[in-house]
Amino acid sequence: MARLVMKFGGTSVADLERIRNVAARVAQAVAAGDEVAVVVSAMAGATNQLVGWCQELSPLYDAREYDTVVATGEQVTAGLLAIALQTIGVDARSWVGWQIPIATDGQHGKARIDHIEGAELIRRMQAGQVPIVAGFQGVGPDRRITTLGRGGSDTSAVALAAALQADRCDIYTDVDGVYTTDPRIVAKARKLSHITYEEMLELASVGAKVLQTRSVELAMKERVRVQVLSSFSDAPGTLVVDEDEIMEQEMVAGIAYSRDEAKLTVRRVPDRPGVAAAVFFPLAEAGINVDMIVQNVSEDGTTDMTFTLNKTELPRARAVLESLHDSIGYAELAADSNVAKISVVGVGMRSHAGVAGTMFKALAGRGINIQVISTSEIKVSVLIAAEYTELAVRALHTAYGLDVA
Amino acid sequence: MARLVMKFGGTSVADLERIRNVAARVAQAVAAGDEVAVVVSAMAGATNQLVGWCQELSPLYDAREYDTVVATGEQVTAGLLAIALQTIGVDARSWVGWQIPIATDGQHGKARIDHIEGAELIRRMQAGQVPIVAGFQGVGPDRRITTLGRGGSDTSAVALAAALQADRCDIYTDVDGVYTTDPRIVAKARKLSHITYEEMLELASVGAKVLQTRSVELAMKERVRVQVLSSFSDAPGTLVVDEDEIMEQEMVAGIAYSRDEAKLTVRRVPDRPGVAAAVFFPLAEAGINVDMIVQNVSEDGTTDMTFTLNKTELPRARAVLESLHDSIGYAELAADSNVAKISVVGVGMRSHAGVAGTMFKALAGRGINIQVISTSEIKVSVLIAAEYTELAVRALHTAYGLDVA
Numbered sequence: 001m002a003r004l005v006m007k008f009g010g011t012s013v014a015d016l017e018r019i020r021n022v023a024a025r026v027a028q029a030v031a032a033g034d035e036v037a038v039v040v041s042a043m044a045g046a047t048n049q050l051v052g053w054c055q056e057l058s059p060l061y062d063a064r065e066y067d068t069v070v071a072t073g074e075q076v077t078a079g080l081l082a083i084a085l086q087t088i089g090v091d092a093r094s095w096v097g098w099q100i101p102i103a104t105d106g107q108h109g110k111a112r113i114d115h116i117e118g119a120e121l122i123r124r125m126q127a128g129q130v131p132i133v134a135g136f137q138g139v140g141p142d143r144r145i146t147t148l149g150r151g152g153s154d155t156s157a158v159a160l161a162a163a164l165q166a167d168r169c170d171i172y173t174d175v176d177g178v179y180t181t182d183p184r185i186v187a188k189a190r191k192l193s194h195i196t197y198e199e200m201l202e203l204a205s206v207g208a209k210v211l212q213t214r215s216v217e218l219a220m221k222e223r224v225r226v227q228v229l230s231s232f233s234d235a236p237g238t239l240v241v242d243e244d245e246i247m248e249q250e251m252v253a254g255i256a257y258s259r260d261e262a263k264l265t266v267r268r269v270p271d272r273p274g275v276a277a278a279v280f281f282p283l284a285e286a287g288i289n290v291d292m293i294v295q296n297v298s299e300d301g302t303t304d305m306t307f308t309l310n311k312t313e314l315p316r317a318r319a320v321l322e323s324l325h326d327s328i329g330y331a332e333l334a335a336d337s338n339v340a341k342i343s344v345v346g347v348g349m350r351s352h353a354g355v356a357g358t359m360f361k362a363l364a365g366r367g368i369n370i371q372v373i374s375t376s377e378i379k380v381s382v383l384i385a386a387e388y389t390e391l392a393v394r395a396l397h398t399a400y401g402l403d404v405a
Numbered sequence: 406m407a408r409l410v411m412k413f414g415g416t417s418v419a420d421l422e423r424i425r426n427v428a429a430r431v432a433q434a435v436a437a438g439d440e441v442a443v444v445v446s447a448m449a450g451a452t453n454q455l456v457g458w459c460q461e462l463s464p465l466y467d468a469r470e471y472d473t474v475v476a477t478g479e480q481v482t483a484g485l486l487a488i489a490l491q492t493i494g495v496d497a498r499s500w501v502g503w504q505i506p507i508a509t510d511g512q513h514g515k516a517r518i519d520h521i522e523g524a525e526l527i528r529r530m531q532a533g534q535v536p537i538v539a540g541f542q543g544v545g546p547d548r549r550i551t552t553l554g555r556g557g558s559d560t561s562a563v564a565l566a567a568a569l570q571a572d573r574c575d576i577y578t579d580v581d582g583v584y585t586t587d588p589r590i591v592a593k594a595r596k597l598s599h600i601t602y603e604e605m606l607e608l609a610s611v612g613a614k615v616l617q618t619r620s621v622e623l624a625m626k627e628r629v630r631v632q633v634l635s636s637f638s639d640a641p642g643t644l645v646v647d648e649d650e651i652m653e654q655e656m657v658a659g660i661a662y663s664r665d666e667a668k669l670t671v672r673r674v675p676d677r678p679g680v681a682a683a684v685f686f687p688l689a690e691a692g693i694n695v696d697m698i699v700q701n702v703s704e705d706g707t708t709d710m711t712f713t714l715n716k717t718e719l720p721r722a723r724a725v726l727e728s729l730h731d732s733i734g735y736a737e738l739a740a741d742s743n744v745a746k747i748s749v750v751g752v753g754m755r756s757h758a759g760v761a762g763t764m765f766k767a768l769a770g771r772g773i774n775i776q777v778i779s780t781s782e783i784k785v786s787v788l789i790a791a792e793y794t795e796l797a798v799r800a801l802h803t804a805y806g807l808d809v810a
Contacts, residue, residue: 019462057425057492066488069480082470083466083474084462087463
């Protein structure tokens with residue numbers, strides 16, 4: 001017997017038939033003797049409609065009213081799933097944020113959960129009732145409804161699992177787990193049975209969008225064991241856990257890629273102390289996130305600075321730097337949107353030498369030029385021309401021995 | 406300067422364009438210096454969709470979960486209208502039942518309002534903010550969302566007007582007021598500038614469905630002045646008020662009709678004490694409402710008992726009486742669904758003689774046979790064959806001098 005939080009995303013509850021399927025799955029867990037709490041998203045499409053109405057009425061809508069409108073999507077699903085469960089003989093009760101309560105910091109549209117009051121839900125679970133919790137929302141200090149921002153239902157589920165001291169948080173989605181890379185690119189991609197929080201974070205933030213990043217950070221902080229699995233199959237999913245739980249750590253867990261990046265080079269910047277700050281501080285002030293940064297060795301008293309950023313931020317970054325042309329004193333700006341970032345991720349690389357070397361060799365062997373390199377403790381990323389993305393991912397997947405036998 | 410509650414029904418907020426129109430109307434009242442609170446229904450069609458989902462999942466759905474699901478419709482409208490108002494420069498804030506709170510007795514699906522906490526809303530109105538209150542709902546003693554049942558938003562509006570000590574409750578709907586009779590039948594029907602609560606109740610319950618009956622009862626009890634008017638025109642509506650407020654009371658306010666009735670006759674019942682109870686007590690126990698009752702004079706130790714009831718109840722009423730055939734000892738049951746009830750309503754008839762006489766004479770003049778008669782202090786009703794409905798209504802409308810000049 002375990003205590004579980006089961007979370008179902010929008011496609012898993014898209015219509016009444018799927019809500020019935022979810023009910024059947026929950027009933028199965030209850031029949032197996034588990035104590036179960038459920039977290040639900042809005043029915044697929046519902047949130048977009050509600051958001052669309054707010055935006056159409058006013059592009060600068062009041063975030064408090066936006067939250068009041070948009071949070072209804074999950075409330076509907078919670079009530080419907082409770083009815084579906086009762087119909088098949090499972091005692092269930094819906095809960096919205098203010099009822100539990102799920103106390104948030106009151107930042108509308110992007111609230112953070114401060115505290116979940118778990119005692120009453122635990123009491124009911126122990127008495128055999130299944131709480132169905134509306135995800136994505138809570139209540140602020142001023143008794144206004146707050147939402148956690150897009151994808152926030154994953155975070156709701158993990159936070160609830162922590163508050164309920166659950167043994168595991170199962171996130172049901174439309175993929176059946178976390179793969180060594182994108183199966184649409186590499187047919188031999190392998191589903192991972194386990195992955196560490198850190199690896200999941202790196203894979204998620206570079207493109208393998210399975211779990212919302214915030215939910216993984218929270219799971220790592222609260223040591224919540226998370227399982228990612230499909231609501232449309234019975235196959236086991238991928239367990240996201242602490243490093244200690246994984247017996248035989250592979251050197252590399254997976255290969256991620258992102259085509260959302262652009263590269264910006266500031267040419268012939270005077271090579272003097274403080275010039276990097278002169279470039280990057282104004283960008284940060286403008287709210288532009290910079291990812292990889294390289295600065296070449298100086299030759300003639302000037303240097304080239306290259307960095308990557310999200311493609312959508314490129315026009316704003318250019319405008320910021322152009323306005324600083326005279327004060328920085330560079331020769332020109334060169335932008336390139338036709339790039340991809342390829343990352344090799346694995347906690348095993350901490351104790352294994354040669355991970356980067358294997359990467360560079362594999363790419364060189366396919367004639368792929370590396371434009372920028374950046375490394376972290378559990379990741380090596382390179383920037384390459386976008387047209388080589390699939391070739392690079394396949395080459396690396398094979399080079400690290402990740403292909404299905 | 407007045408303090409107003411403005412209530413907008415589902416067709417008045419059916420889409421974003423209409424919500425913008427409602428916002429403009431509210432802004433106008435605010436600009437005129439009034440303190441305004443607004444009550445909104447769900448967007449037309451939204452409630453039906455939510456109710457349909459509950460019913461499809463389970464015909465015997467849990468009323469607590471039904472309330473959780475269905476109450477979201479008004480929450481969405483309240484948030485959207487707040488955004489629409491802010492966009493045109495009016496300070497507004499949405500409120501759902503638990504936030505105010507609107508405390509109800511917790512009877513799910515048909516809750517009654519116990520108490521509305523008005524102080525905070527009054528404070529905000531005095532500071533120039535417009536509260537937008539989600540109609541149709543409140544919160545029960547167990548902190549569960551409760552709905553007031555269909556049409557409950559009118560009741561929300563009247564109860565709020567009482568709690569806020571408003572000068573008037575304006576109910577915006579898709580008709581522009583209360584007429585002397587159905588304008589689809591009588592082209593010369595006249596819009597009433599005033600009507601008493603009592604008359605409104607009689608007119609509403611016999612077919613002129615403009616305001617929900619419960620809301621009128623509450624308005625009468627709390628002495629809330631209610632105005633019925635159209636959200637699609639600027640014409641003045643009909644004021645529903647206390648009798649004292651109406652200077653020159655007409656004898657008859659209007660002519661109502663209902664085709665929802667059926668007539669059931671129990672023939673040759675033994676004419677002895679207690680026989681009426683033997684017939685009507687079991688019907689009441691089965692939850693069947695009986696309307697008009699007549700008992701003919703006894704001739705041969707037996708009598709005929711005739712009564713009317715809602716058409717939809719006829720099969721159940723027959724079944725109840727057939728099961729009692731031996732104990733009551735009647736000869737036969739005769740049912741007739743092809744009947745209509747025509748009512749003449751007016752508080753003025755208390756002090757004017759001859760109201761019934763005028764009615765009988767007008768009907769006789771058109772060759773219309775009266776099957777059953779029933780009278781109350783402010784109403785005379787007759788049952789006639791259904792095919793004479795329009796003819797009878799027109800004849801009476803003219804006979805009482807109600808036609809537009």
